Amino acid sequence: MTSQTKPILHSYFRSSCSWRVRIAFALKGIDYDQVPVNLIKDGGLQHTEQYKAVNPMQQVPALQIDGLTLSQSLAMIEYIDETRPGPRLLPDDPKERAQVRMISDLIASGIQPLQNLYVIQKCGTDKVQWAQHFISRGFEGLEQILKQTAGKYCVGDEISMADICLVPQVYNAERFKVDMEKYPTIKMINQTLVEVEAFRASHPSCQPDTPDDLRA
Protein backbone atom coordinates (compact mmCIF):
# COMPACT_ATOMS: atom_id res chain seq x y z
CA MET A 1 0.00 0.00 0.00
CA THR A 2 2.65 2.55 -1.01
CA SER A 3 2.12 5.85 -2.72
CA GLN A 4 3.94 7.41 -5.67
CA THR A 5 4.58 10.56 -3.65
CA LYS A 6 7.43 10.55 -1.17
CA PRO A 7 6.44 10.97 2.46
CA ILE A 8 7.18 14.40 3.89
CA LEU A 9 8.53 14.63 7.44
CA HIS A 10 8.46 17.96 9.22
CA SER A 11 11.42 17.66 11.54
CA TYR A 12 13.96 19.50 13.70
CA PHE A 13 17.50 18.12 13.77
CA ARG A 14 17.69 17.90 17.54
CA SER A 15 14.09 16.95 18.30
CA SER A 16 14.20 13.45 19.79
CA CYS A 17 10.66 12.75 18.58
CA SER A 18 11.61 13.69 15.01
CA TRP A 19 14.73 11.55 15.26
CA ARG A 20 12.61 8.51 16.15
CA VAL A 21 10.76 8.74 12.83
CA ARG A 22 13.99 9.34 10.89
CA ILE A 23 15.35 6.12 12.41
CA ALA A 24 12.22 4.20 11.43
CA PHE A 25 12.45 5.35 7.80
CA ALA A 26 16.16 4.48 7.74
CA LEU A 27 15.57 0.99 9.20
CA LYS A 28 12.96 0.33 6.52
CA GLY A 29 15.11 1.83 3.77
CA ILE A 30 12.40 4.33 2.80
CA ASP A 31 13.12 7.56 0.95
CA TYR A 32 11.37 10.65 2.28
CA ASP A 33 11.57 14.43 2.11
CA GLN A 34 12.49 16.43 5.17
CA VAL A 35 11.03 19.86 5.81
CA PRO A 36 12.98 21.47 8.64
CA VAL A 37 11.02 23.37 11.29
CA ASN A 38 13.26 25.61 13.36
CA LEU A 39 11.96 25.45 16.94
CA ILE A 40 14.10 28.36 18.14
CA LYS A 41 14.17 31.00 15.40
CA ASP A 42 11.73 33.93 15.66
CA GLY A 43 10.05 32.45 18.71
CA GLY A 44 9.79 29.05 17.02
CA LEU A 45 8.47 28.38 13.51
CA GLN A 46 6.23 25.61 14.89
CA HIS A 47 3.90 28.41 16.03
CA THR A 48 3.20 29.84 12.55
CA GLU A 49 -0.31 29.59 11.12
CA GLN A 50 1.20 27.65 8.25
CA TYR A 51 2.65 24.98 10.50
CA LYS A 52 -0.40 24.89 12.78
CA ALA A 53 -2.38 23.78 9.74
CA VAL A 54 -0.08 20.76 9.49
CA ASN A 55 0.04 20.04 13.23
CA PRO A 56 -2.42 21.91 15.46
CA MET A 57 -0.36 20.88 18.50
CA GLN A 58 2.47 23.10 17.19
CA GLN A 59 5.09 20.41 17.70
CA VAL A 60 7.42 18.32 15.58
CA PRO A 61 7.39 15.89 13.98
CA ALA A 62 4.48 15.89 11.56
CA LEU A 63 4.22 13.43 8.68
CA GLN A 64 2.37 13.68 5.38
CA ILE A 65 2.09 10.16 3.95
CA ASP A 66 -0.36 8.40 1.62
CA GLY A 67 -2.71 11.39 1.69
CA LEU A 68 -2.77 11.32 5.52
CA THR A 69 -1.37 13.96 7.88
CA LEU A 70 -0.15 12.56 11.18
CA SER A 71 1.26 13.92 14.39
CA GLN A 72 2.69 11.80 17.25
CA SER A 73 5.85 9.89 16.38
CA LEU A 74 4.74 6.47 17.64
CA ALA A 75 1.53 6.61 15.59
CA MET A 76 3.71 7.38 12.56
CA ILE A 77 6.12 4.54 13.30
CA GLU A 78 3.37 1.96 13.73
CA TYR A 79 1.72 3.15 10.49
CA ILE A 80 5.01 2.87 8.62
CA ASP A 81 5.55 -0.61 10.05
CA GLU A 82 2.08 -1.77 9.07
CA THR A 83 2.18 -0.45 5.52
CA ARG A 84 5.79 -0.86 4.40
CA PRO A 85 7.88 -4.01 3.94
CA GLY A 86 11.29 -4.43 5.51
CA PRO A 87 12.43 -5.40 9.01
CA ARG A 88 9.60 -5.44 11.53
CA LEU A 89 9.65 -2.54 13.97
CA LEU A 90 7.32 -4.38 16.35
CA PRO A 91 7.64 -8.12 17.06
CA ASP A 92 5.10 -10.71 15.92
CA ASP A 93 4.50 -12.12 19.38
CA PRO A 94 1.74 -10.15 21.21
CA LYS A 95 3.52 -10.32 24.58
CA GLU A 96 6.79 -9.02 23.15
CA ARG A 97 4.85 -6.44 21.19
CA ALA A 98 3.25 -5.27 24.45
CA GLN A 99 6.70 -4.99 26.04
CA VAL A 100 7.95 -2.92 23.10
CA ARG A 101 4.97 -0.57 23.42
CA MET A 102 5.40 -0.39 27.20
CA ILE A 103 9.04 0.68 26.89
CA SER A 104 8.27 3.07 24.02
CA ASP A 105 5.46 4.69 26.03
CA LEU A 106 7.56 4.87 29.19
CA ILE A 107 9.93 7.07 27.20
CA ALA A 108 7.43 8.86 24.94
CA SER A 109 4.88 9.63 27.68
CA GLY A 110 6.80 9.18 30.91
CA ILE A 111 10.04 11.02 30.19
CA GLN A 112 10.29 13.07 27.00
CA PRO A 113 7.19 15.28 27.41
CA LEU A 114 8.44 16.35 30.83
CA GLN A 115 11.73 17.63 29.42
CA ASN A 116 10.73 18.92 26.03
CA LEU A 117 11.42 22.47 24.98
CA TYR A 118 7.98 23.91 25.70
CA VAL A 119 7.67 22.48 29.20
CA ILE A 120 11.12 23.43 30.38
CA GLN A 121 10.54 26.96 29.10
CA LYS A 122 7.39 27.06 31.20
CA CYS A 123 8.61 25.53 34.43
CA GLY A 124 10.46 28.57 35.63
CA THR A 125 12.80 26.68 37.90
CA ASP A 126 16.31 25.49 37.07
CA LYS A 127 15.74 24.00 33.63
CA VAL A 128 18.66 21.58 33.68
CA GLN A 129 17.73 20.33 37.13
CA TRP A 130 14.11 19.80 36.08
CA ALA A 131 15.10 17.86 32.99
CA GLN A 132 17.69 15.81 34.88
CA HIS A 133 15.12 14.95 37.53
CA PHE A 134 12.55 13.57 35.12
CA ILE A 135 15.03 11.79 32.90
CA SER A 136 16.71 10.17 35.93
CA ARG A 137 13.42 9.14 37.43
CA GLY A 138 12.34 7.59 34.15
CA PHE A 139 15.67 5.87 33.59
CA GLU A 140 15.57 4.37 37.09
CA GLY A 141 12.30 2.66 36.20
CA LEU A 142 13.39 1.78 32.67
CA GLU A 143 16.64 0.19 33.90
CA GLN A 144 14.62 -2.26 36.03
CA ILE A 145 12.27 -3.10 33.18
CA LEU A 146 15.08 -3.64 30.66
CA LYS A 147 16.79 -6.08 33.04
CA GLN A 148 13.73 -8.29 32.45
CA THR A 149 13.14 -7.72 28.74
CA ALA A 150 16.48 -7.05 27.12
CA GLY A 151 18.64 -9.30 25.04
CA LYS A 152 20.98 -7.58 22.65
CA TYR A 153 18.34 -4.85 22.32
CA CYS A 154 15.52 -3.53 24.49
CA VAL A 155 13.25 -6.52 23.89
CA GLY A 156 15.11 -9.67 22.95
CA ASP A 157 17.53 -9.63 20.07
CA GLU A 158 15.70 -7.69 17.37
CA ILE A 159 15.70 -3.91 16.95
CA SER A 160 12.24 -2.52 17.68
CA MET A 161 10.31 0.69 18.27
CA ALA A 162 11.60 0.55 21.87
CA ASP A 163 15.18 0.94 20.64
CA ILE A 164 14.03 3.70 18.30
CA CYS A 165 12.79 5.58 21.38
CA LEU A 166 15.80 4.75 23.56
CA VAL A 167 18.66 6.26 21.59
CA PRO A 168 17.20 9.77 21.21
CA GLN A 169 16.31 9.79 24.89
CA VAL A 170 19.86 8.85 25.89
CA TYR A 171 21.09 11.65 23.61
CA ASN A 172 18.84 14.05 25.55
CA ALA A 173 20.09 12.60 28.84
CA GLU A 174 23.66 13.29 27.80
CA ARG A 175 22.77 16.84 26.76
CA PHE A 176 21.40 17.41 30.26
CA LYS A 177 24.44 15.72 31.82
CA VAL A 178 22.58 12.82 33.40
CA ASP A 179 25.05 10.29 34.84
CA MET A 180 24.60 7.27 32.58
CA GLU A 181 26.85 5.07 34.76
CA LYS A 182 23.83 4.56 37.00
CA TYR A 183 21.96 2.83 34.17
CA PRO A 184 24.29 0.12 32.85
CA THR A 185 21.66 -1.78 30.86
CA ILE A 186 20.42 1.36 29.12
CA LYS A 187 24.01 2.41 28.47
CA MET A 188 24.99 -0.94 27.01
CA ILE A 189 22.00 -1.21 24.69
CA ASN A 190 22.50 2.39 23.55
CA GLN A 191 26.17 1.75 22.77
CA THR A 192 25.19 -1.19 20.55
CA LEU A 193 22.49 0.80 18.77
CA VAL A 194 24.48 3.95 17.99
CA GLU A 195 26.74 1.86 15.76
CA VAL A 196 23.82 0.74 13.60
CA GLU A 197 23.74 2.59 10.28
CA ALA A 198 20.08 3.67 10.52
CA PHE A 199 20.77 5.35 13.86
CA ARG A 200 23.92 7.04 12.55
CA ALA A 201 22.42 8.33 9.32
CA SER A 202 19.48 9.88 11.18
CA HIS A 203 21.61 11.42 13.97
CA PRO A 204 21.08 15.12 14.82
CA SER A 205 24.68 15.91 13.83
CA CYS A 206 24.12 15.23 10.13
CA GLN A 207 20.66 16.47 9.16
CA PRO A 208 19.78 19.06 6.50
CA ASP A 209 19.09 21.63 9.21
CA THR A 210 22.01 20.84 11.51
CA PRO A 211 23.84 24.13 12.26
CA ASP A 212 27.42 24.20 11.04
CA ASP A 213 28.87 24.40 14.53
CA LEU A 214 27.08 21.19 15.53
CA ARG A 215 27.67 19.27 12.33
CA ALA A 216 29.64 16.04 12.66
Add this chain to the structure above:
Amino acid sequence: FPILHSYFRSSCSWRVRIAFALKGIDYDQVPVNLIKDGGLQHTEQYKAVNPMQQVPALQIDGLTLSQSLAMIEYIDETRPGPRLLPDDPKERAQVRMISDLIASGIQPLQNLYVIQKCGTDKVQWAQHFISRGFEGLEQILKQTAGKYCVGDEISMADICLVPQVYNAERFKVDMEKYPTIKMINQTLVEVEAFRASHPSCQPDTPDDLRA
Protein backbone atom coordinates in the same frame (compact mmCIF):
# COMPACT_ATOMS: atom_id res chain seq x y z
CA PHE B 1 -8.22 -13.36 36.03
CA PRO B 2 -6.13 -10.39 34.99
CA ILE B 3 -5.14 -8.17 37.92
CA LEU B 4 -5.28 -4.41 37.45
CA HIS B 5 -3.52 -2.19 39.97
CA SER B 6 -5.61 0.95 39.84
CA TYR B 7 -6.61 4.16 41.61
CA PHE B 8 -10.24 5.26 41.32
CA ARG B 9 -9.43 8.74 40.06
CA SER B 10 -6.35 7.96 37.96
CA SER B 11 -7.30 8.74 34.36
CA CYS B 12 -4.72 6.23 33.09
CA SER B 13 -6.23 3.48 35.25
CA TRP B 14 -9.72 4.44 34.09
CA ARG B 15 -8.69 3.93 30.45
CA VAL B 16 -7.89 0.28 31.12
CA ARG B 17 -11.08 -0.23 33.14
CA ILE B 18 -13.03 1.08 30.13
CA ALA B 19 -11.20 -1.30 27.78
CA PHE B 20 -12.01 -4.33 29.95
CA ALA B 21 -15.65 -3.20 30.20
CA LEU B 22 -15.98 -2.70 26.43
CA LYS B 23 -14.63 -6.22 25.86
CA GLY B 24 -16.80 -7.68 28.63
CA ILE B 25 -13.73 -9.09 30.44
CA ASP B 26 -13.74 -9.91 34.14
CA TYR B 27 -10.70 -8.80 36.10
CA ASP B 28 -9.56 -8.20 39.67
CA GLN B 29 -8.79 -4.70 40.86
CA VAL B 30 -6.07 -4.05 43.42
CA PRO B 31 -6.44 -0.44 44.61
CA VAL B 32 -3.27 1.60 45.03
CA ASN B 33 -3.85 4.72 47.11
CA LEU B 34 -1.77 7.49 45.56
CA ILE B 35 -2.28 9.89 48.47
CA LYS B 36 -2.15 7.88 51.70
CA ASP B 37 1.15 7.75 53.63
CA GLY B 38 2.97 9.67 50.91
CA GLY B 39 1.51 7.41 48.22
CA LEU B 40 1.44 3.62 48.26
CA GLN B 41 2.82 3.56 44.70
CA HIS B 42 6.22 4.28 46.27
CA THR B 43 6.39 1.12 48.41
CA GLU B 44 9.04 -1.52 47.63
CA GLN B 45 6.18 -3.95 47.09
CA TYR B 46 4.56 -1.85 44.40
CA LYS B 47 7.87 -0.86 42.79
CA ALA B 48 8.39 -4.58 42.12
CA VAL B 49 5.17 -4.52 40.06
CA ASN B 50 5.85 -1.19 38.34
CA PRO B 51 9.34 0.31 38.73
CA MET B 52 7.97 3.65 37.46
CA GLN B 53 5.90 3.88 40.67
CA GLN B 54 2.73 4.80 38.79
CA VAL B 55 -0.69 3.33 38.16
CA PRO B 56 -1.97 1.42 36.39
CA ALA B 57 -0.07 -1.85 36.27
CA LEU B 58 -1.53 -5.03 34.79
CA GLN B 59 -0.73 -8.67 35.46
CA ILE B 60 -2.15 -10.72 32.59
CA ASP B 61 -1.24 -14.04 30.97
CA GLY B 62 1.94 -14.28 33.03
CA LEU B 63 3.04 -10.83 31.83
CA THR B 64 3.42 -7.69 33.95
CA LEU B 65 2.75 -4.48 32.04
CA SER B 66 2.88 -0.79 32.75
CA GLN B 67 1.63 1.95 30.38
CA SER B 68 -2.11 1.97 29.76
CA LEU B 69 -2.00 2.10 25.95
CA ALA B 70 0.34 -0.91 25.78
CA MET B 71 -2.18 -2.75 27.97
CA ILE B 72 -5.14 -1.72 25.83
CA GLU B 73 -3.50 -2.78 22.57
CA TYR B 74 -2.51 -6.13 24.14
CA ILE B 75 -6.07 -6.71 25.37
CA ASP B 76 -7.40 -5.83 21.90
CA GLU B 77 -5.00 -8.19 20.15
CA THR B 78 -5.62 -11.16 22.43
CA ARG B 79 -9.29 -10.94 23.40
CA PRO B 80 -12.41 -11.20 21.22
CA GLY B 81 -15.16 -8.61 21.33
CA PRO B 82 -15.55 -5.17 19.77
CA ARG B 83 -12.32 -3.90 18.18
CA LEU B 84 -10.64 -1.13 20.15
CA LEU B 85 -8.58 -0.12 17.11
CA PRO B 86 -10.01 -0.04 13.58
CA ASP B 87 -9.01 -2.47 10.83
CA ASP B 88 -8.01 0.23 8.36
CA PRO B 89 -4.35 1.26 8.86
CA LYS B 90 -5.03 4.95 8.23
CA GLU B 91 -7.88 5.06 10.74
CA ARG B 92 -5.77 3.04 13.14
CA ALA B 93 -3.02 5.66 12.82
CA GLN B 94 -5.54 8.40 13.57
CA VAL B 95 -6.73 6.53 16.67
CA ARG B 96 -3.14 6.19 17.89
CA MET B 97 -2.40 9.83 17.08
CA ILE B 98 -5.34 11.05 19.16
CA SER B 99 -4.58 8.58 21.97
CA ASP B 100 -0.94 9.69 22.08
CA LEU B 101 -1.87 13.38 21.92
CA ILE B 102 -3.74 12.81 25.17
CA ALA B 103 -1.50 10.18 26.78
CA SER B 104 1.81 11.89 25.96
CA GLY B 105 0.85 15.46 25.15
CA ILE B 106 -1.57 16.30 27.93
CA GLN B 107 -1.94 13.84 30.82
CA PRO B 108 1.72 13.51 31.86
CA LEU B 109 1.95 17.27 32.17
CA GLN B 110 -0.89 17.43 34.66
CA ASN B 111 -0.50 14.19 36.58
CA LEU B 112 -0.10 14.13 40.34
CA TYR B 113 3.67 13.79 40.48
CA VAL B 114 4.41 16.62 38.05
CA ILE B 115 2.03 19.12 39.55
CA GLN B 116 3.45 18.39 42.99
CA LYS B 117 6.89 19.18 41.58
CA CYS B 118 6.15 22.29 39.57
CA GLY B 119 5.93 24.60 42.54
CA THR B 120 3.81 27.19 40.79
CA ASP B 121 0.03 27.48 40.94
CA LYS B 122 -0.95 23.86 40.42
CA VAL B 123 -4.42 24.51 39.03
CA GLN B 124 -3.08 27.11 36.60
CA TRP B 125 -0.34 24.75 35.41
CA ALA B 126 -2.82 21.93 34.81
CA GLN B 127 -5.31 24.22 33.10
CA HIS B 128 -2.60 25.55 30.82
CA PHE B 129 -1.48 22.18 29.56
CA ILE B 130 -4.96 20.73 29.26
CA SER B 131 -6.20 23.80 27.36
CA ARG B 132 -3.20 23.81 25.05
CA GLY B 133 -3.74 20.13 24.29
CA PHE B 134 -7.48 20.52 23.81
CA GLU B 135 -6.96 23.42 21.39
CA GLY B 136 -4.90 21.10 19.19
CA LEU B 137 -7.18 18.12 19.70
CA GLU B 138 -10.31 20.12 18.79
CA GLN B 139 -8.81 20.90 15.37
CA ILE B 140 -7.82 17.29 14.77
CA LEU B 141 -11.21 15.91 15.79
CA LYS B 142 -12.95 18.26 13.34
CA GLN B 143 -11.17 16.22 10.64
CA THR B 144 -11.49 12.71 12.06
CA ALA B 145 -14.68 12.56 14.11
CA GLY B 146 -17.99 11.03 13.23
CA LYS B 147 -20.12 9.99 16.16
CA TYR B 148 -16.89 9.25 18.03
CA CYS B 149 -13.29 10.43 17.82
CA VAL B 150 -12.53 8.54 14.63
CA GLY B 151 -15.58 7.78 12.54
CA ASP B 152 -18.53 6.02 14.09
CA GLU B 153 -16.94 3.24 16.15
CA ILE B 154 -15.69 3.52 19.72
CA SER B 155 -11.91 3.19 19.81
CA MET B 156 -8.87 3.63 22.04
CA ALA B 157 -9.06 7.36 21.22
CA ASP B 158 -12.46 7.59 22.93
CA ILE B 159 -11.08 5.55 25.83
CA CYS B 160 -8.44 8.26 26.30
CA LEU B 161 -10.80 11.19 25.74
CA VAL B 162 -13.36 10.68 28.50
CA PRO B 163 -10.91 10.45 31.43
CA GLN B 164 -9.06 13.50 30.11
CA VAL B 165 -12.29 15.52 29.96
CA TYR B 166 -13.01 14.40 33.54
CA ASN B 167 -9.60 15.79 34.53
CA ALA B 168 -10.30 18.99 32.59
CA GLU B 169 -13.53 19.44 34.53
CA ARG B 170 -11.74 18.82 37.85
CA PHE B 171 -9.34 21.64 36.94
CA LYS B 172 -12.22 23.86 35.78
CA VAL B 173 -11.16 24.10 32.15
CA ASP B 174 -13.86 25.85 30.11
CA MET B 175 -15.20 23.08 27.88
CA GLU B 176 -17.38 25.49 25.85
CA LYS B 177 -14.25 26.36 23.90
CA TYR B 178 -14.00 22.77 22.61
CA PRO B 179 -17.42 21.92 21.17
CA THR B 180 -16.33 18.80 19.27
CA ILE B 181 -14.57 17.32 22.31
CA LYS B 182 -17.57 18.21 24.45
CA MET B 183 -20.06 16.62 22.09
CA ILE B 184 -18.16 13.36 21.70
CA ASN B 185 -17.63 13.18 25.45
CA GLN B 186 -21.34 13.66 26.12
CA THR B 187 -22.14 10.75 23.81
CA LEU B 188 -19.52 8.50 25.39
CA VAL B 189 -20.36 9.10 29.05
CA GLU B 190 -23.76 7.49 28.43
CA VAL B 191 -22.16 4.25 27.21
CA GLU B 192 -22.36 1.51 29.85
CA ALA B 193 -18.65 0.60 29.75
CA PHE B 194 -17.72 4.22 30.51
CA ARG B 195 -20.28 4.46 33.31
CA ALA B 196 -19.39 1.20 35.02
CA SER B 197 -15.69 2.12 35.08
CA HIS B 198 -16.25 5.72 36.25
CA PRO B 199 -14.21 6.97 39.25
CA SER B 200 -17.40 7.50 41.26
CA CYS B 201 -18.18 3.80 41.57
CA GLN B 202 -14.94 1.88 42.02
CA PRO B 203 -13.97 -0.38 44.93
CA ASP B 204 -11.65 2.31 46.30
CA THR B 205 -13.89 5.33 45.71
CA PRO B 206 -14.10 7.27 49.01
CA ASP B 207 -17.63 7.44 50.44
CA ASP B 208 -17.86 11.20 50.02
CA LEU B 209 -17.15 10.88 46.28
CA ARG B 210 -19.27 7.85 45.63
CA ALA B 211 -22.10 8.28 43.13
